[in-house]
Amino acid sequence: MPELPEVETVRKGLQQFMEGQSIGKVEVFTSKLRWKLPESFEKNLSNQTITTIARRGKYLILEVSNGHCLIVHLGMTGSFAIFSTNGFPKYDNSRKDKHDHVVFHLGNGTVIAYNDPRKFGMMDLIPESKLSIYPPLKTLGVEPLGNGFDEKYLKYHLDRRSSPVKNFLLDQKVIAGIGNIYASEALWRAGISPRRKANRISQKKAGLLVTAIRDVLNDAIKSGGSTLRNYRSVAGNLGYFQHQFRVYDQEGEPCSNENCDGQINRIVQTGRSTFYCPSCQK
DNA sequence: ACATGAGCCTGTGGGC
DNA sequence: TGCCCACAGGCTCATG
Numbered sequence: 001m002p003e004l005p006e007v008e009t010v011r012k013g014l015q016q017f018m019e020g021q022s023i024g025k026v027e028v029f030t031s032k033l034r035w036k037l038p039e040s041f042e043k044n045l046s047n048q049t050i051t052t053i054a055r056r057g058k059y060l061i062l063e064v065s066n067g068h069c070l071i072v073h074l075g076m077t078g079s080f081a082i083f084s085t086n087g088f089p090k091y092d093n094s095r096k097d098k099h100d101h102v103v104f105h106l107g108n109g110t111v112i113a114y115n116d117p118r119k120f121g122m123m124d125l126i127p128e129s130k131l132s133i134y135p136p137l138k139t140l141g142v143e144p145l146g147n148g149f150d151e152k153y154l155k156y157h158l159d160r161r162s163s164p165v166k167n168f169l170l171d172q173k174v175i176a177g178i179g180n181i182y183a184s185e186a187l188w189r190a191g192i193s194p195r196r197k198a199n200r201i202s203q204k205k206a207g208l209l210v211t212a213i214r215d216v217l218n219d220a221i222k223s224g225g226s227t228l229r230n231y232r233s234v235a236g237n238l239g240y241f242q243h244q245f246r247v248y249d250q251e252g253e254p255c256s257n258e259n260c261d262g263q264i265n266r267i268v269q270t271g272r273s274t275f276y277c278p279s280c281q282k
Numbered sequence: 283a284c285a286t287g288a289g290c291c292t293g294t295g296g297g298c
Numbered sequence: 299t300g301c302c303c304a305c306a307g308g309c310t311c312a313t314g
Contacts, residue, residue: 003307034290034309058308076308077292099292118291120308136309163285172309180307248307270286273305 002074004144004177005217007058009224010080014060014112015053017082022049022107023064030101034075034122037102044068044125045104057140057176067128071136075120085110140176144213149175155206158198165201166194166274169213178213181248182220184275186212188247188257193281194274195267247275255280 002010026042048064055061062070072078083091091103091111102114102123114123126134142148157174158165169175169183178186187194189212192205201209246256251266255277262279 006307073308075291076306116291117293118306120291122309161284167285170308182307271288272307 002058002076002078003179003182004055004058005182005220005224007055007060007074007177008221010074011053011055011060013082014062014080017085017110017112018050018062018104018106019053020050021110022047023104024107025105027103027105028101029103030119033101033116033119034073035124037123038125041123041125045070056137057143057172058179059137059140061131063128068125069128069131071122071124071126071134072114073122073136075116075118075122077118078114078116078121081113081115083111083113139173141172141174142176144175144177145217149210149214151203151207151210154210155201155203158201158206161198163198164195164269165192165198165209166269168198170272175213177217180272180274181245182213182216184248185216185246188276188281189216191281193278194269194276196282247277250275 023045024047026045028037028042031037044066045064045068048066048068050062050064052063053060054063058073060070060072060074062072064070082088083095085108089095091113097113097115099115099117100113101116101119104112104114106112114121132138142153154175158168161168166183166187169178169186170180184194186209190205190209192201192209247264250264253264255262255264257277257280260277260280262277264275264277267274267276
């Protein structure tokens with residue numbers, strides 16, 4: 001389920017527990033997620049210190065002391081959970097879920113389990129020197145919260161697409177990190193119909209869309225951050241938190257734009273649900 | 283070069 | 299209660 005804000009929240013959580021720590025043992029219970037784990041996955045990670053935890057689009061990049069980078073993508077159902085450290089349950093056979101595929105035992109006793117029922121997630125291990133040529137990463141477009149994303153960039157790429165703007169927003173090669181939920185949410189905020197052809201969006205609307213994307217992602221990261229402060233006392237599951245979506249999954253509800261008396265519709269675009277208000281999104 | 287659809291997997295919820 | 303179907307927030311590859 002994770003889009004950029006969820007992945008960023010997971011990154012911060014992992015950072016708190018893993019950065020600067022050593023990895024002791026790595027247990028692999030399922031060697032094939034989206035793809036097979038590389039040979040010597042465990043060997044190259046065990047007894048290494050985790051130096052940095054970064055994010056690029058929806059990918060996590062964990063660098064360890066021998067120069068390898070652990071690349072993680074959560075797919076649609078991937079998550080990490082924290083165990084065996086103060087405030088969290090001990091990780092043992094009674095705790096192990098059947099979809100726990102990879103478990104990291106840190107030197108300080110903390111256990112971090114990767115769980116993924118649908119196995120659409122991925123993990124890979126590459127040398128730091130190969131990061132810039134690693135295919136899944138090198139094809140990614142700009143970070144929507146970074147400096148490279150502005151009205152000029154967006155308009156340039158919008159003008160080169162005749163597909164509906166909703167589909168355009170899901171293209172990771174243009175903007176990295178937007179998924180099906182935040183595409184709908186951002187278009188609602190910008191007052192743009194998801195069905196509008198990308199190349200028929202005005203300069204002014206493109207500017208509004210940049211702001212809408214930034215705001216919706218930042219707001220979601222903020223609400224994830226507040227969950228992050230609480231999760232110590234609840235459970236150790238990182239990255240899943242309830243948002244109040246304005247259009248996503250709100251079919252039939254009144255539009256929450258106060259100047260609008262419309263109703264949220266659900267349509268299907270290239271096989272995926274899109275939610276929008278036909279009255280105020282043009 | 284682009285756009286679309288299938289496939290990868292398992293779980294959940296609604297209708298009957 | 300059980301069964302069947304539709305659907306789920308991502309990505310890549312094959313095909314047109």
